[in-house]
Amino acid sequence: MIGLIRRIRDAGVLTMNRRNAEYIMEYNNRRHYPLVDDKLRSKQLAEEAGIRVPALYCVIEIQRQIRRLPELLAGRDDFVIKPAHGSGGTGILVIAGSQYGRYRRANGTLITEDEIGHHIANILSGMYSLGGQPDRAILEQRVEFDPMFDHIAHGGVPDIRTVVFRGIPVMAMVRLPTRRSDGKANLHQGALGAGLDIATGETTTAVCLDRPVTRHPDTGAPIAGVRIPDWHDLLTLAARCYSLAQLGYLGVDVVLDYHQGPMMLELNARPGLSIQLANRASLLHRLRRIEAMERLPHNPEVRAALAREMFSDPE
Numbered sequence: 001m002i003g004l005i006r007r008i009r010d011a012g013v014l015t016m017n018r019r020n021a022e023y024i025m026e027y028n029n030r031r032h033y034p035l036v037d038d039k040l041r042s043k044q045l046a047e048e049a050g051i052r053v054p055a056l057y058c059v060i061e062i063q064r065q066i067r068r069l070p071e072l073l074a075g076r077d078d079f080v081i082k083p084a085h086g087s088g089g090t091g092i093l094v095i096a097g098s099q100y101g102r103y104r105r106a107n108g109t110l111i112t113e114d115e116i117g118h119h120i121a122n123i124l125s126g127m128y129s130l131g132g133q134p135d136r137a138i139l140e141q142r143v144e145f146d147p148m149f150d151h152i153a154h155g156g157v158p159d160i161r162t163v164v165f166r167g168i169p170v171m172a173m174v175r176l177p178t179r180r181s182d183g184k185a186n187l188h189q190g191a192l193g194a195g196l197d198i199a200t201g202e203t204t205t206a207v208c209l210d211r212p213v214t215r216h217p218d219t220g221a222p223i224a225g226v227r228i229p230d231w232h233d234l235l236t237l238a239a240r241c242y243s244l245a246q247l248g249y250l251g252v253d254v255v256l257d258y259h260q261g262p263m264m265l266e267l268n269a270r271p272g273l274s275i276q277l278a279n280r281a282s283l284l285h286r287l288r289r290i291e292a293m294e295r296l297p298h299n300p301e302v303r304a305a306l307a308r309e310m311f312s313d314p315e
Contacts, residue, residue: 027248
């Protein structure tokens with residue numbers, strides 16, 4: 001692991017301090033942060049731009065609305081509850097069915113309606129929100145992930161994180177849930193991050209808890225060599241989010257629904273740096289190439305094609 005970090009550092013790793021000072025502060029106007037920090041606002045902007053997102057069922061804003069849970073959940077046993085201002089995947093509750101009069105979580109455990117109400121109360125109190133401020137709870141569609149991921153994901157929905165700089169997708173990875181991450185695509189909780197060849201959309205190298213891996217820890221299946229379908233369309237979607245969020249340095253999270261195709265899950269004004277470990281490549285090197293360009297294409301599809309051309313060679 002030390003050798004891997006040294007190789008990336010020697011290649012010009014983007015550190016947190018440099019990311020914050022040279023890219024987030026320089027290219028991200030703080031007045032646009034509410035566009036991405038509020039998941040409801042991001043969802044609304046995406047829908048207005050014709051970008052597909054998981055369907056919104058309802059929003060719970062005050063404690064007394066929790067009394068209406070039987071009404072709000074009537075006829076539903078397949079949904080997701082998340083905080084509008086959550087970060088790092090915390091506070092997300094995934095319900096994948098019902099059994100014996102209770103709701104079944106994605107990890108197979110059963111919970112009662114009262115327990116769901118308690119979880120929503122915690123969301124409203126700000127337990128999972130940025131800065132601990134009072135929050136709203138979003139009840140939305142649960143994505144059914146494409147079966148192509150069956151052998152390299154456990155108990156949850158994989159997502160694809162793409163870092164977009166000045167409208168150009170520069171690096172991507174697919175985040176794969178594990179037993180340790182409780183079925184969530186969160187690297188800090190133990191999900192696996194697999195680098196994606198930006199030119200082809202094929203998985204390459206991978207890390208789990210910042211350690212290189214070649215196989216999924218739960219299924220034993222090899223990670224490399226899985227090709228994401230409709231890769232150019234997915235990169236184009238990520239490029240479109242540049243004008244959506246009005247942020248120069250941006251993380252775009254997309255899920256692949258089996259029935260509806262790519263959906264924008266959320267946007268991030270401060271995307272993490274583990275994507276470099278997953279790809280065993282330097283973000284800084286790619287960002288500087290984009291910075292050196294005086295003029296960039298306006299069309300998102302052309303920007304996606306430019307990314308595939310610029311970053312097709314191994315570094």
